[in-house]
Amino acid sequence: MDKTMELEIFRYRPEQDSEPTFQTYEVPFHTEWVILDAVNYIKDEIDGTLSYRWSCRMGVCGSCGMMVNGVPKLTCAAFLKDYTGKIRIEPLEGFPVERDLIFSMDDFIAKLKSVKPWIIRKEGEDKPLEEGEYLQTPRQLVEYQQYTMCINCMLCYAACPVYAHDNTFLGPAAIALGQRYNMDSRDQGRDQRQEAIASHEGIWQCTFVGECSAVCPKDVDPAGAIQRAKVASTIDYFKELLLPWGKKS
Amino acid sequence: MAKSNEPIPWSLFSAGGMLSAILLPILIVITGILVPFGFAPLESLGFDRVHAAVSGNLLVKLILFGFIFLSFFHWAHRFRFALVDMGLRKIKGLIGFACYGSALAGTVITAALLWRI
Numbered sequence: 001m002d003k004t005m006e007l008e009i010f011r012y013r014p015e016q017d018s019e020p021t022f023q024t025y026e027v028p029f030h031t032e033w034v035i036l037d038a039v040n041y042i043k044d045e046i047d048g049t050l051s052y053r054w055s056c057r058m059g060v061c062g063s064c065g066m067m068v069n070g071v072p073k074l075t076c077a078a079f080l081k082d083y084t085g086k087i088r089i090e091p092l093e094g095f096p097v098e099r100d101l102i103f104s105m106d107d108f109i110a111k112l113k114s115v116k117p118w119i120i121r122k123e124g125e126d127k128p129l130e131e132g133e134y135l136q137t138p139r140q141l142v143e144y145q146q147y148t149m150c151i152n153c154m155l156c157y158a159a160c161p162v163y164a165h166d167n168t169f170l171g172p173a174a175i176a177l178g179q180r181y182n183m184d185s186r187d188q189g190r191d192q193r194q195e196a197i198a199s200h201e202g203i204w205q206c207t208f209v210g211e212c213s214a215v216c217p218k219d220v221d222p223a224g225a226i227q228r229a230k231v232a233s234t235i236d237y238f239k240e241l242l243l244p245w246g247k248k249s
Numbered sequence: 250m251a252k253s254n255e256p257i258p259w260s261l262f263s264a265g266g267m268l269s270a271i272l273l274p275i276l277i278v279i280t281g282i283l284v285p286f287g288f289a290p291l292e293s294l295g296f297d298r299v300h301a302a303v304s305g306n307l308l309v310k311l312i313l314f315g316f317i318f319l320s321f322f323h324w325a326h327r328f329r330f331a332l333v334d335m336g337l338r339k340i341k342g343l344i345g346f347a348c349y350g351s352a353l354a355g356t357v358i359t360a361a362l363l364w365r366i
Binding site for chain 2: 165204
């Protein structure tokens, strides 16, 4: 082992620890290693009791998100060579920790479901399968394509100061995904999603800090999605207020 | 989840923010650079000239009123959320009342002053 690096890792084993502690591990340094490689090295070679989530190692599955020196990162995309000194690894902020770096995702999953992230057609407007797919122009695709890149890694929740203050907030990824379907020309379910999105707990809690977009590893720009949803919901609100007899869009 | 009335303060906030972002730099250039450094004559901002431009000119009054009152609401909304985010979550009702109340008071005073010019 030539050069080494120190990783200071958050540990919490509910059956033996009354509160979380930090444990420091020394790992070999390789310029091509990402933090996840170092954490895997610890698990395989030093301490098999360390628990964390990971899967694809290539920024697609969204399961290896951790706080690295206080910043939410996909550890499969954060290189050791970009850090100096001891690297501090903690579970993503704002979620209840279950064990070591593993936290409960229940709140996020429930919020994701509440925005109905799937294509909804109005009653009776579903095409039979034989008639083929719903066609879309490249321009219609571009409208929402950026938001489809979300991998549900939850880095945006860990970065969001509003969610940290008050976890009733629907949050960046769920709103961006709701917006992804709202802007899809094949979808007709916007009214159904508005119940969650246009509520107090939805877009109106957001104060446009923008950290969600800053940490997003897929350049989804949830902050932008939320601002667009605010404009659209405001137009809805005044339409309903001024033209109560008008048909709801 | 309850439907929110937030579009009302938010639309005033965003309109105020947009106007301030567009007009404030122009005001800064005129009042902070052009006139003080002598690029424009001092009299261009003289009381008589400015007063004559506003007095009896309903369109100018309306534009000034819109700009000033929207700026007040822009401040109110931002200040409300800044205080709440700094941890005063428990009294957010009171904060909202104080912020929008101040903006409303400022709006009434602005209207009264403009009316009298």
